[in-house]
Amino acid sequence: MKKSIFGFFLIGILSTSNVSAQETFKVMFYNLLNYPLEDAVPNREDDLELTLSDYQPDLFLVCELNNITGANNVLNICRTAINSNFEMATYVSNTSDDFAGNQNDLQNLLYYDSTKFILEEEIIVPTALRDFNIYRLKLNTTDQDTNPIEFYVVVCHLKASSGTLNAQRRFDMVVALENYLDTLPADTNVLLGGDLNIYTASEPAFQELLDNTNNITFADPANRVGSWNNNPNFVDVFTQSTRTQNGFGGSTGGFDDRFDFILTSENMINTTNITYVANSYQVYGNNSLFSCYNSAINSSDCGIAGSQFSFTVRDALHNFSDHLPVTLSLEIDATLLSVNDVSVLANFSIEKTITDYELIVYVNSIKLKNNYLIIYNSTGQKVKTLPISSDYKQQFDVSDLSNGLYFLAIPNQNIKPLKFIIYN
Structure with a gap:
């Protein structure tokens, strides 16, 4: 008895509870454009707050943070714009070295809703230029002790600019990441958000990420693999540049490149306990208009009556950064x-x-x-x-x-x- x-x-x-429930999480990656040292646009924190208030991410992945002051500013904006439960991972200045000397003022970081995620481990994978910052997270579920749901988040910023040498340096950086991922179990859930600076899917760095002989093989949830650079057929996944005029900092080339990505390990597409929500991949602020090619994101070419993203949203994005954020949703079958x-x-x-x-x-x-x-x-x-x-x-x-x-x-x-x- x-x-x-x-x-x-x-x-x-x-x-x-003994009944599982589906939970959905929103993810955003954003290149913050030399924040906070880039000050050509005054009060651009207000523009970031508008973006975060509108999208309400649960995980916010960023690159191009300059210092701890900027990191704390972004945390406070997250707490104001999203909710007070947001926390950030440990801010660590870039440990990798540029071939031409130290370049320690462009750092990656993760911000997260602490009621939904538990940060269990922080890993740095150095390269010849910039670190890969990797975070092991656990979902804060009711049965986390007996049935934990864990995944890794990689935040990165590959070498910029075109040319054979820069493409090789991007490839070398990805090889360093893959060498680390080879140490993880093959069924590990991995999410990668970054400014990859890749001009075409045929570039060796991107092919290395998608190589199915790797321990961890990545997939493009948008399913838009191709030659993106200056190709308006890929305008729906363009992320750069939001600007056509000088004086704001960053690139001024107009909307013509897909540099920013969120990739998932192949198993997260549909087979694991944390999966990509089909058709949720989106470039935030991009209305997918052919007329937006080579235009400024806040121009009338990039928004028409009935477009999802209003002028107000696009203007804030234009003012804050020369990149657009990338977003997607993840889903679990469990109870938080x-x-x-x-x-x-x-x-x-x-x-x-x-x-x-x-x-x-x-x-x-x-x-x-x-x-x-x-x-x-x-x-x-x-x-x-x-x-x-x-x-x-x-x-x-x-x-x-x-x-x-x-x-x-x-x-x-x-x-x-x-x-x-x-x-x-």
Whole structure:
């Protein structure tokens, strides 16, 4: 009978739901154009805030950050424009060296909604020019302990400019990335966002990314592989340049290139626990108009009556950067923890999971204070009730409990209990 009781107990308190739900996440990659040192356009933070407010990404991947001040500014904009739960990965200046000397002022970074993602690892893959910054993320699902959904995010910025030498340098950079990816399991989920500066799909760097003999093979979710440069047949995936006039910084060539990408590992197209949402790939601000070829993105050539992206949006994009952001959506078949649950979990912990006579609990949530804790034994029986005070650090006498495994639960809270062992 005890086994049955314990089975129901585990179902009741060790999981918050036994029904999966589909969750969708929005991803954006954006070249920030030498932010914040490029100051030809005043107050361009307002333009970035408008873009983020409109699209509302859950993951925001960026390149061309100059310094920690800019990184923190972008974080604050994310918290204002999207939600206050946004966090950023560790800002680290570029560790790679240019052949002509150090070029440490163009850095990649990841911003993420901390209620949905847990940042588990940060990796730097150096090259001869700029780092690949790689982040291992876990979805903050209700069953993350027993059925974790993890994936890697690569943020990059390959060598710019045309010519055989620059194409070779882009290829060498991608080889360095592939050498790292060869160390991961072949079924790893990988998302890559970057300014690849590639003019055609036949370029060796792009072919290396798509090589199906690699441990991790990438796919183009847009399914628009071809020769993009100055080819208006690919205007729907053009990302650069948003400008035709001088004085704003960056390129002024008009809309004629596909430099910015989000690629996924092939398994993320339709076969893994985190997948690309079909037809969700889009260049944000690009209305896919043939007339926009070689024009400024805020011109009348790039928007007509009924177009998805208004003049207001396109003007903000024009003012902020010479690139457009690239976006797509991902989907999982699982249930996320609620915002309240995530907040509670972050502010409720045990000092030691193996203790003797004293249990020390840290409570840093107004929601939990003046509530109470319940200790259950390994068969699911309630053995002790503990009142929670208003103190952050709280000490409880558990000397009356025998050696064994116990669970510390909070009534009326949709979170998993904490496990601890008494051993003396």
